[in-house]
Amino acid sequence: MKELRIVWRTLQEAINSIRTGGVSNLVVVSILAVALALFGGVLQLNSSIKQISQNLDTQLEFSIYLLDSAGPQEIATEISKNPNVDKVEIITKDVAWERFRTKFQFSDVAGNPLPNTVHVNIRHPEDLQKVIAEVKKLPGIEQISYAPELFNGLERVRHILFSFGVLITLILAVGTITIVSNTIQLVIKSRSLEIEILRLVGVDDWFIRGPFIFHGIFYGLAASLLAIAPLFVLQKVVWNSFQSSFKTIMPVTFNFDSGADLGVIYIILSLTGVLVCGLSSYFTTERFIKT
Amino acid sequence: MIKLKNVTKQYGKIKALDDINLDIKSGEMALLVGSSGAGKSTLMKLLYREERPSSGNIIIGNIDVSSLSDAKIPYLRRRMGIVFQDFKLLPNKSAFENVAYALRGLGAEEYEIQKRVSGALKLVGLLERAFNLPSELSGGEQQRVGIARAIVQGPPLVIADEPTGNLDPATSLEIFNLLSRIAERGTTVLVSTHNQHIVESFGKRTITLDKGQVVSDIGPTTNNHNFAQLRR
Incomplete structure (x- = not known):
C-alpha cells in the first residue's frame, strides 16, 4: 500500500x-x-x-507479350498442353487498351500500342523457370514478364x-x-x-x-x-x-x-x-x- | 547517540577536520562553535553523510556512518532532522505543504500527514500560519517551519547548521529556545553557530572547533538567567 x-x-x-x-x-x-x-x-x-x-x-503467374503477327489463341492452346500449367487466360490488345483507357481516362489519339497478352498460371512456384524456358521456344513471343524478376x-x-x-x-x-x-x-x-x-x-x-x-x-x-x-x-x-x-x-x-x-x-x-x-x-x- | 573516533577530513592537502573525538549522548543538546572555516559545517556534513571522512569512524545510534553505502543514506537521514541556515523552504508551497512534502515522499498516509504536520507546526507555534507561503512569513517564522520539517518524522537526532545565521539576535534566541524545548522532549540536538554571545548565555554543552580541531568541550552550566539580559 x-x-x-x-x-x-x-x-x-x-x-x-x-x-x-x-x-x-x-x-x-x-x-x-x-x-x-x-x-x-x-x-x-x-x-x-x-x-x-x-x-x-511466391507468384504462380507470368505474362507473355506477343508479337502482332502471332495468334494468341494458338499460343494459349500450345501452352495449356504443358502439365505444369494450371490456367491460361488471353487478354487481347483491344481489351487491354480499353481497360487502360478507362482507368486513366486516356483519349485514343495515337492508336493502340499494347500487345496481345497471355496470362499463365502454373501449379507449383518451383516449376516457373522450367515452364518459361519451354514457352520461350514458341514462335511469336515478344517478351515474358514474371514476378521474381520484379x-x-x-x-x-x-x-x-x-x-x-x-x-x-x-x-x-x-x-x-x-x-x-x-x-x-x-x-x-x-x-x-x-x-x-x-x-x-x-x-x-x-x-x-x-x-x-x-x-x-x-x-x-x-x-x-x-x-x-x-x-x-x-x-x-x-x-x-x-x-x-x-x-x-x-x-x-x-x-x-x-x-x-x-x-x-x-x-x-x-x-x-x-x-x-x-x-x-x-x-x-x-x-x-x-x- | 553521536560518536566520532579519530575523524579526519581532508580536502587535498588541507585538513578541514583533524583527529576529532566526540561523544554526544541521547537527549543531550550540544552547541558547536567556532569561527568561519573552523570545520563546523564539514562536521555537520559528515554527520548526515553529505561527505565521507578521510579517516576515523562516525557512529550515529547504531549506524556506522563512515562505512555506509550510498544506497543506505536515506535510511540514516530518516533518523535525523536537519535545519539549515538558509531555511531551504519551497517558495511555492505553504508552511503546511513544506513540512508535509517529505512525508509524502516517504509514503505516509494522508491522515498521518495531517496529524504529524499539525503537531509539528503547533510545537513551533505556527499552526495559525500553516497556509501562508514562506514569502508571507518573517525570517524567524520561516526557520520555525524548517524546524517543524526537521522534527515532523519524530527523529531521535536534530542537526542544525547555523540555524540563526540569517536572523537578528532576538529571533535567534527564540530559535535556540525552540531547539532547547525539542531537546527537553528527549531528542538529541546538535547546533552549530558562530554566535558566541548566545552560546555563553545559553549554558548548554559547548564544543569549540578551531582549525579543524576540538579546542574545548565545556559541559552545561546554569547561566540560563542571561537570557533575560539578552532579551533586554
Missing part, C-alpha cells in the same frame, strides 16, 4: 512537472514526433515493399531505402536523446531545491528520480502518438490510392494490402519512443541527481 502511494505521488509530481513545463513541452514533443514519424515512415515503407516483394516471390529489383530498392532510413533514424535518435536529456536537465535544475530537500530528509532515490523519468516517458508517448497520426493517413490515403493505380499497370496480379503490419509498426514506434525517452531521462537523472 505504501509503495502504491509513493508511485501515485511520483506520478502526481510528474504531472505537476509536465504542467509547469508549458510551451517547452510542445516544442520537445513536436521535435521528437518528427524524428519518430521518420522512423515510422521507414518501417512502414520497408514493410510495404517487403510484403509486395514476398508476394511476388522481386529482385524491389528487394534491391528496399535494402537501399531501409539502410538509408536506418542511418537517418540513428542520427535523429542521437539528436532525440540529446533533446530529451537537455530538457530533463533543465527541469532538474529548476527543481534543484526540491531535490535537495528530498535527499536530505531521506526520501528514496527512485521517488526523487521517478517524476523525471515519467516526464521523459510522457514525451516519448506523446511524440509517438503524434507521429502515428500522419503515418496512418499516409498509409490509408496515399499508399492505398497509389497501389490501386499500380495494380492496373503491373504485369501480374497480387495483393498489396499491408494493413496487418500497421499495428505492429505503431507498437514498435510507441515502444521506441517510450524506451528512448525513458532511458534518456533515467541516465540524465542518474548523472545529475546525486544520492
Whole structure:
C-alpha cells in the first residue's frame, strides 16, 4: 500500500512537472514526433515493399507479350498442353487498351500500342523457370514478364531505402536523446531545491528520480502518438490510392494490402519512443541527481 | 547517540577536520562553535553523510556512518532532522505543504500527514500560519517551519547548521529556545553557530572547533538567567 502511494505521488509530481513545463513541452514533443514519424515512415515503407516483394516471390503467374503477327489463341492452346500449367487466360490488345483507357481516362489519339497478352498460371512456384524456358521456344513471343524478376529489383530498392532510413533514424535518435536529456536537465535544475530537500530528509532515490523519468516517458508517448497520426493517413490515403493505380499497370496480379503490419509498426514506434525517452531521462537523472 | 573516533577530513592537502573525538549522548543538546572555516559545517556534513571522512569512524545510534553505502543514506537521514541556515523552504508551497512534502515522499498516509504536520507546526507555534507561503512569513517564522520539517518524522537526532545565521539576535534566541524545548522532549540536538554571545548565555554543552580541531568541550552550566539580559 505504501509503495502504491509513493508511485501515485511520483506520478502526481510528474504531472505537476509536465504542467509547469508549458510551451517547452510542445516544442520537445513536436521535435521528437518528427524524428519518430521518420522512423515510422521507414518501417512502414520497408514493410510495404517487403510484403509486395514476398508476394511476388511466391507468384504462380507470368505474362507473355506477343508479337502482332502471332495468334494468341494458338499460343494459349500450345501452352495449356504443358502439365505444369494450371490456367491460361488471353487478354487481347483491344481489351487491354480499353481497360487502360478507362482507368486513366486516356483519349485514343495515337492508336493502340499494347500487345496481345497471355496470362499463365502454373501449379507449383518451383516449376516457373522450367515452364518459361519451354514457352520461350514458341514462335511469336515478344517478351515474358514474371514476378521474381520484379522481386529482385524491389528487394534491391528496399535494402537501399531501409539502410538509408536506418542511418537517418540513428542520427535523429542521437539528436532525440540529446533533446530529451537537455530538457530533463533543465527541469532538474529548476527543481534543484526540491531535490535537495528530498535527499536530505531521506526520501528514496527512485521517488526523487521517478517524476523525471515519467516526464521523459510522457514525451516519448506523446511524440509517438503524434507521429502515428500522419503515418496512418499516409498509409490509408496515399499508399492505398497509389497501389490501386499500380495494380492496373503491373504485369501480374497480387495483393498489396499491408494493413496487418500497421499495428505492429505503431507498437514498435510507441515502444521506441517510450524506451528512448525513458532511458534518456533515467541516465540524465542518474548523472545529475546525486544520492 | 553521536560518536566520532579519530575523524579526519581532508580536502587535498588541507585538513578541514583533524583527529576529532566526540561523544554526544541521547537527549543531550550540544552547541558547536567556532569561527568561519573552523570545520563546523564539514562536521555537520559528515554527520548526515553529505561527505565521507578521510579517516576515523562516525557512529550515529547504531549506524556506522563512515562505512555506509550510498544506497543506505536515506535510511540514516530518516533518523535525523536537519535545519539549515538558509531555511531551504519551497517558495511555492505553504508552511503546511513544506513540512508535509517529505512525508509524502516517504509514503505516509494522508491522515498521518495531517496529524504529524499539525503537531509539528503547533510545537513551533505556527499552526495559525500553516497556509501562508514562506514569502508571507518573517525570517524567524520561516526557520520555525524548517524546524517543524526537521522534527515532523519524530527523529531521535536534530542537526542544525547555523540555524540563526540569517536572523537578528532576538529571533535567534527564540530559535535556540525552540531547539532547547525539542531537546527537553528527549531528542538529541546538535547546533552549530558562530554566535558566541548566545552560546555563553545559553549554558548548554559547548564544543569549540578551531582549525579543524576540538579546542574545548565545556559541559552545561546554569547561566540560563542571561537570557533575560539578552532579551533586554
